Amino acid sequence: MSEFTLRAPPASGVSPSIRLGRGALELFARRRLITRFARRELLAQSRGSALGWLWELLNPLATVLVFTFVFSVVLQVRWEAAGLAGDTSAFVLMMLAALVPFTIFSDTLARAPTLLTKQPTLVTKVVFPIEILPVSTMLVALVPGAVLAGSVVILHAATSRTISPTIGLFPLAILPTLLFTLGFAWLVAALGVFLRDIGQLVQIVVGRLLFFLTPIFYPASAVPAPFNIVLQVNPLTYFVEDARRTLVLGEAIHWPAYAVLLPLSVVVAALGHAVFIKGKRSYADVL
Numbered sequence: 001m002s003e004f005t006l007r008a009p010p011a012s013g014v015s016p017s018i019r020l021g022r023g024a025l026e027l028f029a030r031r032r033l034i035t036r037f038a039r040r041e042l043l044a045q046s047r048g049s050a051l052g053w054l055w056e057l058l059n060p061l062a063t064v065l066v067f068t069f070v071f072s073v074v075l076q077v078r079w080e081a082a083g084l085a086g087d088t089s090a091f092v093l094m095m096l097a098a099l100v101p102f103t104i105f106s107d108t109l110a111r112a113p114t115l116l117t118k119q120p121t122l123v124t125k126v127v128f129p130i131e132i133l134p135v136s137t138m139l140v141a142l143v144p145g146a147v148l149a150g151s152v153v154i155l156h157a158a159t160s161r162t163i164s165p166t167i168g169l170f171p172l173a174i175l176p177t178l179l180f181t182l183g184f185a186w187l188v189a190a191l192g193v194f195l196r197d198i199g200q201l202v203q204i205v206v207g208r209l210l211f212f213l214t215p216i217f218y219p220a221s222a223v224p225a226p227f228n229i230v231l232q233v234n235p236l237t238y239f240v241e242d243a244r245r246t247l248v249l250g251e252a253i254h255w256p257a258y259a260v261l262l263p264l265s266v267v268v269a270a271l272g273h274a275v276f277i278k279g280k281r282s283y284a285d286v287l
Contacts, residue, residue: 027132116130116189
C-alpha cells in the first residue's frame with residue numbers, strides 16, 4: 001500500500017478547535033433531538049417499502065458485485081497485501097473496507113443540498129436548531145457504513161479464520177471522516193438554500209469524480225507515478241487506506257498522515273459550521 005506525505009495546514013488567527021468545541025457542546029446538549037430526527041428519517045425511508053432502509057445497503061453491495069466481476073474476474077486485478085492472497089475474496093475485502101468511509105461521506109452529502117429546502121417550516125415558522133439536521137443525516141449514513149464494516153469483519157473471519165488485530169483502532173481511524181463529512185454537510189446544506197443546482201454538482205463531484213479518483217476498487221500502488229498527486233490531494237484516499245489497515249490488514253493507522261488529517265478535518269468541520277450558522281438569518285428570507 002502506498003504511503004503519502006501530507007503538509008500541515010497553515011495556522012490561522014482563530015483556533016477552529018475552539019469554534020468547533022462550542023458547537024460540539026451545543027450539539028451534545030441536543031443529542032436526544034438529533035437521535036430522534038435520525039430515527040425519524042430511517043423510519044421515513046422504510047415507510048411503504050418492503051425492504052425499507054435496506055435499500056440503502058443494496059446500492060453499495062450491488063456496486064461491490066459489479067466491480068468485483070469487472071476488475072477481479074474480467075480484468076483479473078489482484079490485491080497482494082500482507083496476510084491476503086491475491087484472490088477474489090481479498091479484492092472484495094479491500095473494496096468493502098474502502099466503501100465504509102466513502103459511503104458515509106457520499107450518502108451524507110447526497111442528502112445535504114435539500115435538507116433545508118425540503119423542510120421550510122423548520123426554517124421559517126418554528127424556532128428550531130436547524131444545524132442539527134446535517135448531524136442527523138450523517139447518523140443515518142452511519143447505518144449502512146456500520147453494516148459494511150460488519151460485513152468486512154465477518155467475511156475476513158470466514159476466509160482467513162481470523163480478525164484484524166487492529167480492529168480496535170477503527171473508531172479512531174473513522175473519526176476524521178466523520179468530522180470532514182459533517183463540515184461539508186453543513187456547507188452544502190447552506191449553499192443548497194441559495195444554489196438549487198448544488199445537488200447536481202454534488203452528484204457529479206462525489207458520485208462520479210471522487211468515486212473513481214479515490215482508490216476504492218483498485219490499490220493506490222496501481223496508479224502510475226505521474227498521477228499520484230491526484231491521490232495525495234484527495235483526503236478520502238487516506239480515509240479509505242486507514243479503514244483497510246485497521247479492518248483488514250492488521251496494521252496501525254498511518255500516524256504521520258493522521259496527525260495532519262485530524263486537525264484538517266477539525267478545520268473543515270469548524271468552517272462548515274461557521275458558514276451554516278452565519279447564513280441562518282437569510283434562510284427564511286430565501287425560502
